[in-house]
Amino acid sequence: MSRICDGRVVVVTGAGRGLGRAHALAFAAEGARVVVNDLGVGLDGAPAADSPAARVVAEIRARGGEAVAHGGDVATTEGATSLIRVALETYGRLDTLVNNAGFLRDRMLVNLGEDDWDAVVRVHLKGHFLPLKHAAAHWRAEAKASRTPSARIVNTSSGAGLLGSVGQGNYSAAKAGIVGLTLVAAAELGRYGVQVNAIAPAARTRMTDRTFATAMAAPDGGFDAMAPENVSPLVVWLGSAASAGVTGRVFEVEGGRIAVMEGWRAGPETDKGARWEVAEVDGVVRGLLDAAEVPGAVYGSQVD
Structure with missing residues (x-):
């Protein structure tokens, strides 16, 4: 076993x-020594009675590892600051933050309530920003004290954030926002020894049970392409010192597939050198579109 995270503390x-x-x-x-955060809520973010974080900690310890549970709400300043504090007070350092928490409240846009919009954007986008902010503040202080870290942040976007997903306007917007946050954080935090990347995973979880209903188990005990464990090797590598020099990137990962996603960049263009007349725009834009690549289909949309 490589044990590429020996000595690292991971949240x-x-x-x-x-x-x-x-x-x-x-x-x-x-x-790695792991801080396992989970609020213990249901699929829709409603409170639940059990403590899944404690169960995962017990699993890690049973396998000879080190872990501690944190049950705070990372979409609050109190929860995010206490999360970072638990890592520092328990293990004396912090090396990697993996932002993963989220839930769904799917509705078509005309049926999507404001509360459902706010709740999903809050947990996914604000729940990424606040832990990132407070971890980054610690690493900046370390760098200024001439203890520049080899720090890593791995954010969790989605194909819904890259292409959109019918019935998931709130989730798609939040996940697209995470990509933007990742790019800004990578640019701002590199000077402090922090690398920031994002993944867009596809796997079978509570959130995707309905989506992957036809792939609930591997046939005849073979490779289970939808197992969440398939995503983790990339996340571990991105969260380790071995990923030196990789930052500001988004990776799609599913089963045995890893792809580097290429974001918005200028395609076909033209410049008149003067203001366009309205009557000219139709022909110009349609010509540019004819020369451009066709975008990927929104998930759940009907494609001819």
């Missing part, structure tokens, strides 16, 4: 189940 949000749990176990298997 994983939303780590009680699904992808987060898989990440926490994978980091621990590679030698």
Whole structure:
């Protein structure tokens, strides 16, 4: 075993189940000490009675690893600051933050309530920003004290954030926002020894059970392409010192597939050198569109 995370302290949000749990176990298997955060809420963000974070900590310890649970709400300043504080007070350092926490409240836009919009944007986007902010403040202080870290942040976007997804306007907007946050954070924090990347994973979790209903188990015990554990090796590598020099990138990961996503960039263009007349715009824009690549289809849309 490589144990590429020996000595590192890793925080994983939303780590009680699904992808987060898989990440926490994978980091621990590679030698990391893990802070397992989970608020213990249901799929829609409503309070639940159990403590999944404690169960994951017990799993890690049973395998000989080190872990501690944190049950705070990372979409609040109090929860985010206490999350970083738990890592520092328990293990004396922080090396990697994996932002993963989230839930769904799917509705078509005309039926989407303001509360459902706010709740999903809050947990996904604000729940990424606040832990990132407070971890970055610690690493900036370390760099200014001439202890520049080899720090890593791995954010969790989605194909819905890259292409859109019918019935998930709130989720798609939040996940697209996470990509923008990742790019800005990578540019701002590099001087402090912090690399920031994002993944757009596809895996079977509580959030995607309906989407992957036809792929609930591997046939005849073969490779389960939808297992959340397939995503974790990339996350562990991005969260380790081995990923030196990789920052500001978005990776799509599913089963055995890893792809570097290429974001918005200028395509076909023309410049008149003067203001366009309205009557000219139709022909100009249609000509540019004819020369441009066709964008990927929005998930759930009908494609002819």
